[in-house]
Amino acid sequence: MPRSEPLWRPFLFFLLPLMATNILQSLSMTINNIFLGRMLGVEALAAAAVFFPVAFFFIAFLIGLSAGATVLIGQAFGAAQRDKMQAITGTALGVAFVGGVLIAATGGILAPAIMGGLGTPETILPEAIAFARTSFLVMPLTFLFLVSASLLRGTGDTMTPLLAQLFATVLAALLTPALIRGWLGFAPMGAPAAALASGLAFGLALLALAVFLVRIRHPMAPDRALLRKLVPDLRLLWLVLRIGLPTGVQVVAGSMAGLVIVGLVNSFGFQATAAYGAVAQVLTYVQFPALSIAIAASVFGAQMIGAGRTDQLSEVLRTAMVMNLVLTGSLVAVTYAGSRHLVSLFLTDPEVIELSQQLLHIITWSALMFGAGTIFSGIMRASGTVLVPMLIGLFAIVAVELPVAIVLSNMIGLPGIWWGYVASFGAMMVMQGSFYWFVWRRKTIHALV
Structure with missing residues (x-):
């Protein structure tokens, strides 16, 4: 990027396709669930839902791997080191593929034990086992696609991953009903149709992505030079894991805390649970920009560090914070203005709609604090500083969110749980910002590759 060009322009061009990709990923899951529920009934939908915590556990590993590799790719790209980019890409894809194959093999064997251990009701247990086995089977393709898209973002390219995700989403939406009805020469399938359709869609999108990268002679194209580097470079692998694993640990911790929160919500009755589901759906989309x-801040920060322009990191921070205020803030304002209409998309009971509005009004504004905290940690991650930001994130969950939610829910009822989220986001913003300003900013920043 030329020094004279305002940073907000490339930042925005990077950001908008990334947001669209995240929305498409969420939309793809929603579409599959609609097909299962409408075409096969609630039992099939429940069979797929039971597997979600298992899938999320493995996706957390993938998020960590992708986060670490993306930082290194960003630094190598900023330094214009083509060989390093290929080595990092080969290491990340090699580990993703081997990990996916091992998970597919062991998961397929252990699927009955896993589904049984989760307390899956007997009425849906066979269908849940079949869905789990199919999901495990296609994990190598899923892992390769998601890691490839993340690595491309490290080079500043979010449009190619968006087009690949759009292709996969449309293809999965076509394949799922076709597999359910047996239109492609297969026998009609139950819930596993959704898992198989997603896997096939990711596989074909990955193939199309590979062909495209080869044709434009991209540094990360799967040519002979890259294929020779699929055997992981142990030094690079260590760097990837050192940066990425703390991110994965924090994601897992957040999901486990979510189980505790759900238990608290359930204690207030089914109406509270329904309201929780509706508010969580809306909040997910509000947090997408943040x-x-x-x-984006992490990628741009990594590129600045790789290019030896660490003096520009403060500009990256300012740009990201302004984007958070404008984009996340706008979505927060829209959510407040249309809160009743938004929760009514999921609910019909007037009493539950009113409750959901109340909870949405408590939590929505805190998305701005959530965004600020993640921006601070994202920029620090660009330099390889991950341990302290991870500990801060864990502290905000374990020592702030859960205790506040438990104490306030006993004092003021259901709204107290949502004030726990607000307190956690506020604490994370203050602690991450303090560590950034008073410790990290005073360090000498060096490229890792």
């Missing part, structure tokens, strides 16, 4: 901005 999460995307943090990823």
